[in-house]
Amino acid sequence: MKKHLKTISSLSIICAVVAILLAATNHITAPIIKEQENEAAFAALTEVFPGGEGFEQIDISEYELPSTITEAYSEKSGGYVFKIETAGYNSGFVIMCGVDANGAVTGATYIASSETLGAEKGYGDTLIGSTKDTIDSVATVSGATKTTGAYKNAAKDAINASVILGGGTVDLRDEAQILNDNLSAALPDGEGKFTSLFITEELDGVSAVYKADNGKGYVFISGENFIATDANGEVISDVDDELKSSISDSAKKIIGSEITEIDISGYENMPKQVAKAYKTTSGNYVFELKAAGFGINGDAYYNPSGEHIIIKVSATAEGKIIMCETLSQKESEGIGDACANPEFYSQFNGKKEANYREIDAISGATLTTNGYKTAVSKVFEAIKILKGDD
Amino acid sequence: MSNKNSNLSILFKGLLLENPVFVLILGTCPTLATSTTVIGAIGMGLAATAVLICSNMVISMLRRFIPDTVRIPCYIVIIAGFVTVVEMFIHAYLPSLYETLGVYLALITVNCIILGRAEMFAGKNTVFKSALDGVGMGLGFTLALLSIATIREVIGAGTFAGIEIPVLVDYKIEFLQKTPGGFLIYGIMIAVVYKLTHGKAPKKTKFGCESCPSFSVCGGVKCDNTVKEAK
Numbered sequence: 001m002k003k004h005l006k007t008i009s010s011l012s013i014i015c016a017v018v019a020i021l022l023a024a025t026n027h028i029t030a031p032i033i034k035e036q037e038n039e040a041a042f043a044a045l046t047e048v049f050p051g052g053e054g055f056e057q058i059d060i061s062e063y064e065l066p067s068t069i070t071e072a073y074s075e076k077s078g079g080y081v082f083k084i085e086t087a088g089y090n091s092g093f094v095i096m097c098g099v100d101a102n103g104a105v106t107g108a109t110y111i112a113s114s115e116t117l118g119a120e121k122g123y124g125d126t127l128i129g130s131t132k133d134t135i136d137s138v139a140t141v142s143g144a145t146k147t148t149g150a151y152k153n154a155a156k157d158a159i160n161a162s163v164i165l166g167g168g169t170v171d172l173r174d175e176a177q178i179l180n181d182n183l184s185a186a187l188p189d190g191e192g193k194f195t196s197l198f199i200t201e202e203l204d205g206v207s208a209v210y211k212a213d214n215g216k217g218y219v220f221i222s223g224e225n226f227i228a229t230d231a232n233g234e235v236i237s238d239v240d241d242e243l244k245s246s247i248s249d250s251a252k253k254i255i256g257s258e259i260t261e262i263d264i265s266g267y268e269n270m271p272k273q274v275a276k277a278y279k280t281t282s283g284n285y286v287f288e289l290k291a292a293g294f295g296i297n298g299d300a301y302y303n304p305s306g307e308h309i310i311i312k313v314s315a316t317a318e319g320k321i322i323m324c325e326t327l328s329q330k331e332s333e334g335i336g337d338a339c340a341n342p343e344f345y346s347q348f349n350g351k352k353e354a355n356y357r358e359i360d361a362i363s364g365a366t367l368t369t370n371g372y373k374t375a376v377s378k379v380f381e382a383i384k385i386l387k388g389d390d
Numbered sequence: 391m392s393n394k395n396s397n398l399s400i401l402f403k404g405l406l407l408e409n410p411v412f413v414l415i416l417g418t419c420p421t422l423a424t425s426t427t428v429i430g431a432i433g434m435g436l437a438a439t440a441v442l443i444c445s446n447m448v449i450s451m452l453r454r455f456i457p458d459t460v461r462i463p464c465y466i467v468i469i470a471g472f473v474t475v476v477e478m479f480i481h482a483y484l485p486s487l488y489e490t491l492g493v494y495l496a497l498i499t500v501n502c503i504i505l506g507r508a509e510m511f512a513g514k515n516t517v518f519k520s521a522l523d524g525v526g527m528g529l530g531f532t533l534a535l536l537s538i539a540t541i542r543e544v545i546g547a548g549t550f551a552g553i554e555i556p557v558l559v560d561y562k563i564e565f566l567q568k569t570p571g572g573f574l575i576y577g578i579m580i581a582v583v584y585k586l587t588h589g590k591a592p593k594k595t596k597f598g599c600e601s602c603p604s605f606s607v608c609g610g611v612k613c614d615n616t617v618k619e620a621k
Contacts (some may be wrong), residue, residue, distance in 0.1 A: 007457045014452070014464050018471035025475045029482035036485055 045073055045081045048107035048124075049098030052079065063164055066157035066172055072165065077101055080162045083111075084154040093150055095124070097158035105130045108155050123148045127155045135159065145334030186237055187228035189216040199323045200280045200314040201253040204246050209254060218254065220247050259286055267385055271378035275310075277386065284322065285383055286314045291375030293329060294336045294367045307331075309339055309368070311375055313348070317387060319380050321356070324348035336368035345372075353380040400519055404526030411534035412583040416502040420494050421535060422572040428551045431539035433487040435532025437480060437495060441472045442504050442531075443524035446512040448472075450520035453513050465508045470499045503531055534579070541575050542566045 045055045054076035060069060071083035078101030086093050098106035108124030123141060130138055135156055140148040160170040173181065183194045190212030197209040197218075208221040217230045227237045227244075233251030235244045259278040264270050270277075276288035291309040307330040314322040326340045338344055339362060347359040356376055361369040410416045417438075424434040448468050449456075456464045477495050481488045488495065498504065507527050512520040544550055546566030548559030565571045 003457075007460050010455060010457055011460050011464055011467070014456075014467050018467050021471055022474055022478075025478045029478040032482040033478075036482070 044096055044111060045098075048096045048109055049075055049079060049081050049100075050107065052076070052081070052098065052106075055081065058165065063161075064172075065161045065164055068154060068157050069161050072161065074165070078166075079106065080158070080165055082158040082161055084157055086150050086154050086157075093147070093154075095151060095154040097124075097127075097155050099158050099162040103131050103159055103162055105135070105155050105159065108151065108158075110151070123151050124155075127152065130155065130159075132156075132159050132163070140334075182226045183210055183219045186219045186226035187212055187217050190214065190219070191216075194219065197254065198286075198312060198314065198325060199254070200259060200284055200286055201250075201257050201282055202284075202316060202320075202322055203250040203253065206247070206250050209250075218251055220250060222247065253282070257281055262386065269385055271381055273375040273378040274382045277382060279386075280314075283317045284314060285317065285379075285386065286312065287379055287382060288312055288327070289375040289378065292367075292371035293331050293339075294365065294371075309372060309375070311345070311372070313376060313379050315379050315383060317383065319353055319383050321348050321351050321376070321379065324376065331365065331368050336362060336365040338362045338365065339368055339372055348376055353377070356380075397519065397522055400522045401526045404523070404528070404530035405533060406530070406583065407587055408527075409530045409534055409583060410503040410506075410527050411531055412580050413587070414503075414506070415580070416506055417531060418576070420497060420501060421538065422569060422576065423494050424491060425535050425538040425572060425575075426542055426546070426567050427490065428536065428539045428543050429487070430490045431535035432532065433480075433484070434491055434494065434498075435528070435535045437476050437491070438498050438501060438504065438531055439525070439528025440476050441469065441498055442507060442528040443521055444472045445469045445504055446507055446520040446524035447517050449508045449512040450515060450517045456513075461513065462505075462509075465505060465513075466499070469504050469508065473499045503527060538572070538575050538579060542572060546571060 042055060046052055049055075052075045055073045058072040058074050058080075060072050065072070068084045068086045069082050070085050073081045075081065075098075079099055081096060081098045084095045084097060086095065093110065095108055095110050097108040100106050105127045108127050110124070126138055127135065135152065138152060140152060160172060163170050171178070180192060180194065184190060184192045187194075191214055193213040194210040195213055197211050199206070199209055203209070203220075205222045206220050207223075210219045210221075212218070215231055217228055217236070218233070220227045220229070222243065225237075225239065225243070227235060227239055227247045229235050229237075229247065229251045233248060233255050235247050235251070239247070258281050260280075262277040262279055264274060264277050273289050273291060274287055275290045278286040280286065289311040291311055293307055293309045309329040309331065310327040311324065312327050313324045316322060324345045325342075326345050329337060329340050331337045331339055344360075344362060348356060351358070357373060359373070404410065406413075408414060411418075411421050420434060420438070424430045445465070445468050449465055452464070452468075473496065476498070477488075480491070480495065507523060511523045515523070540550070544555060544558060545563050547564070548555055548562040563571075566575065
């Protein structure tokens with residue numbers, strides 16, 4: 001028993017003495033280590049906020065900031081520095097961004113990245129001085145759109161966060177969320193789930209139509225207005241009579257429109273870009289087109305990765321395009337893939353044979369733009385051929 | 391006079407004749423891991439030396455107090471305590487070295503050289519002799535790390551202590567900076583030390599306890615009776 005007690009007590013005493021020694025050492029070294037860590041953090045803060053003083057960390061859990069913000073520091077003059085974790089081409093892109101009291105970016109730099117960074121390393125410098133109103137005009141780096149886009153979005157989040165921390169309010173919803181919220185507000189019965197309709201009829205003043213996935217109705221976007229109808233096309237939104245009547249007519253056209261596929265194999269002169277053709281009950285046409293993307297020159301594939309861009313176009317029998325949409329594409333990332341951007345393809349809406357060329361080309365993607373335009377131009381040719389047959 | 395000679399022998403044997411790395415073949419893991427740069431090697435060597443001296447002295451001081459049954463846990467607590475102290479001081483005053491050594495600094499706790507010397511020497515000898523043994527073995531470890539690191543950094547990276555060496559920097563053999571290169575240099579160094587100490591270093595006359603390079607220190611006390619019978 002005595003032996004056991006000696007064993008236990010000796011080990012306990014040694015442990016206690018070592019613990020006291022460690023506590024004493026920690027007492028001496030902890031403040032120095034803390035000071036070093038502060039200096040390192042301060043160096044990162046002053047890099048993106050040159051001349052900044054008196055940085056203090058803010059408890060961000062008290063605020064509703066953009067989800068990418070992981071740390072925030074206030075600066076004496078009223079500015080802020082944010083640590084932002086976002087995703088570029090891969091996840092785990094960590095950016096420090098400073099914003100001054102006027103809401104302008106003072107600096108942005110990445111501090112950790114799983115990306116293979118090249119020219120975009122110094123991209124943060126191009127964002128210096130940008131504000132909420134001007135940041136969108138800063139161009140992304142061609143060939144590194146995702147990474148530099150992530151950089152830019154991180155700086156936007158930092159600007160928004162600085163507004164929120166300063167007591168202001170910011171709409172943190174993205175465009176898709178705003179659209180969905182507007183659709184839901186117009187048609188609450190749609191339960192927040194809507195699908196964009198491909199318009200095959202000429203509608204007066206309507207830019208887009210959404211159908212509730214549960215079949216409870218439609219929402220027509222006319223200018224700034226979101227006007228809902230029930231499943232039968234009766235307008236349920238509170239709008240003036242003129243608009244009500246116009247939307248009601250549009251709804252009837254949409255609901256009553258049916259399309260039938262035309263067998264185009266019998267048309268020898270049908271352009272090769274026309275893959276499929278349909279006719280609506282009102283006499284309009286819908287085409288599925290195969291446009292030569294980058295890597296395809298005429299019929300020849302000079303790049304093995306060349307793929308066709310698939311386009312859907314609806315047009316009146318008189319040759320006026322109602323709606324144009326890119327269904328699929330495999331163009332170069334950050335360059336030719338802009339052909340899938342509604343801003344590009346919606347330019348063809350309302351165009352005729354005389355003016356379809358008057359659209360803004362995709363920057364740096366001449367072959368893609370030309371292939372696309374050529375395919376769209378075949379719509380007018382195809383209509384003439386099909387009409388001639390009628 | 392003979393006592394003085396004995397003390398000097400304790401101090402110097404660790405440098406070459408019983409060098410912990412090249413002769414006793416202890417501490418291979420930190421040796422290979424921290425011998426890519428001269429600065430890292432010196433930092434690791436000196437940190438281990440400081441721990442070795444302190445732990446040897448304290449263990450020797452407490453050798454009559456520590457019960458035999460719990461001696462290894464006691465040694466580990468003492469060594470870990472000193473390692474943590476050294477780690478805290480390096481973190482506070484030499485942050486760049488702290489970054490360089492990384493996890494290997496904390497792993498000094500389980501370095502066989504330190505636990506080996508505690509068990510084989512400090513637990514049986516006076517405080518003064520244990521301190522001398524700590525200095526000798528620590529410097530021997532540092533010297534071994536430094537010699538391997540010098541070869542690996544100069545030929546493998548074309549630099550010495552971070553300073554670029556003209557010409558060599560253009561013809562560096564990067565393989566030596568990798569682990570297999572470390573093993574290669576380690577093996578060559580063992581061979582060189584064996585050649586240098588031929589006839590003087592502990593000879594492997596028999597397999598078993600007697601062939602152990604540490605036999606001269608422990609005298610086979612902890613080993614089985616066959617050794618004693620052989621004696």
